[in-house]
Amino acid sequence: MSTPRIMVGVSGGVDSSVAAWRLVQQGEPVAGLFMQNWADDGSGDCRAEDDRRDAVAVCGLLDIPFHFRDFSSEYWQGVFEHFLAEYAAGRTPNPDVLCNREVKFKHFLDAARELGAERIATGHYARVAKVGGHWALLRGADRSKDQSYFLHQLGQAQLAATLFPIGDLQKNDLRRIARDARLPTHAKKDSTGICFIGERDFREFLGRYLPARSGQIQDPDGTVIAEHPGVFYFTLGQREGLNIGGVRGRPAAPWYVVGKDVASNVLYVDQDRESPWLQSTRLHSETAHWIAGAPPAREFTCTAQTRYRQPDEPCTVRVRDDGSVDVRFARPQRAVTPGQSLVLYDDEVCLGGAVIAATDAPLEQRLRTAPSPFEVSAA
The missing domain is CATH 2.40.30.10 (Translation factors)
Incomplete structure (x- = not known):
């Protein structure tokens, strides 16, 4: 088989499956590469092996070569260490942005070129176009699925080497294409949340790496309302997980996080969703x-x-x-x-x-x- 001109990042999900299918239908010499970005931590919550099997099945159906690369070490150093440092400082990081910059459009691109490919393709809902002499990143046609937000750290060299084959599709149309093509991932549920955590308890996961100290929950006036298990578990505007019961003299209304003081280990809350704080x-x-x-x-x-x-x-x-x-x-x-x-x-x-x-x-x-x-x- 000839050397593939395009290397598709096959994740084992329906989006990357349709991306690969569309390129094959266009007659492009294509291969698939599965990236493992998180090592199995023994929790039983890591879906990487299931996703890998689905990716292999898709490549087999499309009759394209399958490749595998383990980027878990690169992910740890380029993404996860920063993730932990930000939470420890009381901030709320966005690891998906760093994952795209440091892994998917850096190490994956390098691996694709080592395998002889000229360009890479992913199942992101975004588009690339030449505008005024520069490569431009455009929103995906399906605004409810648009992922340009997570791709904003890409540069000219990366965009010049990247295809987004599903960027012009609505999600409903993509599901129909996958079903009609009998792709084994056509009914697979979309992944949600942070990629390496999966569907598990975030507080329990973070507590493995950042031992938390309980402390006071106060209102902005300094009145103690309750106790929290650790300030890094919360972000601004959050309602869930505060576990604040009835507070004497206060209305029976939800509480929202309005501030964090990491140095004093105090979490600030208010009962107004649109609180001025x-x-x-x-x-x-x-x-x-x-x-x-x-x-x-x-x-x-x-x-x-x-x-x-x-x-x-x-x-x-x-x-x-x-x-x-x-x-x-x-x-x-x-x-x-x-x-x-x-x-x-x-x-x-x-x-x-x-x-x-x-x-x-x-x-x-x-x-x-x-x-x-x-x-x-x-x-």
Whole structure:
């Protein structure tokens, strides 16, 4: 068999299966490569072997070569160590963004080229196009499944070597294609959550690596409400898992996380889902990544997402000399979370993004020990 021109990342899921099927139907010389990114930890929750068997079955049906690479060591060093450090600092990281940058579009791309392929393809809901002399990352046609948010750290060299064969499809159409083609993954449930954790208890999993200390849950006025098992288990805006029963003198309404003080081991809560303590209109980021290689201007307007599947939010972006950005939103935003990703868009085009470093939410400002970045004007 001739050397494959395109190496498809086959995950054992329906999306990558249809991606491979479409390329085969187009007559492309294709092979599949399964990436194992997490070593079996003995918990019985790792689905890697089941997924690998499904990937082998798909490649067999399509009559394309199957390859396997173990990237668990690279994942640990490039993604998981950062994940733990961020949680230990009280932030909420997004490992899927790092996984794409460090593993799927770095080590996978290198492995594909070693095997003789010119390009790679994945089952992401996104599109690539040449726009104004640059490669552009576009949203997937199915906005409810669009994954450009998780791909915003890709650059020109990666996009030039990448195909997203299902980016123009709606999920319902993709399922129909998989069923009609009799792909063995056609009815397989979509994977959810963080890839290496799977469907297991997140608190129990994180507790293996970050021994937690119980501490006080307080309202923003400092009144003790209850006790928490560890501040890193919670993120801003979270309602589930607080286990706060009836509190004397307080209404029988849900409680929401509105702040964390890691140094004092205090978790702050409020009973208003739209609590003013959760609202912010400005954020400051770490160094931004621009897909085109540079920002469109030193100051510009666009839309942004500060979490996956969030509606577009109009904003003004100002780029600082150090490469970080200051963002001001047209309206207050709920639970913008340091450690998560800010991703910027010009209509369908993903411009790039950055990790959120700080916001002007009232409680965050009150708890801040370092100088506020909002008091330092951008050069």
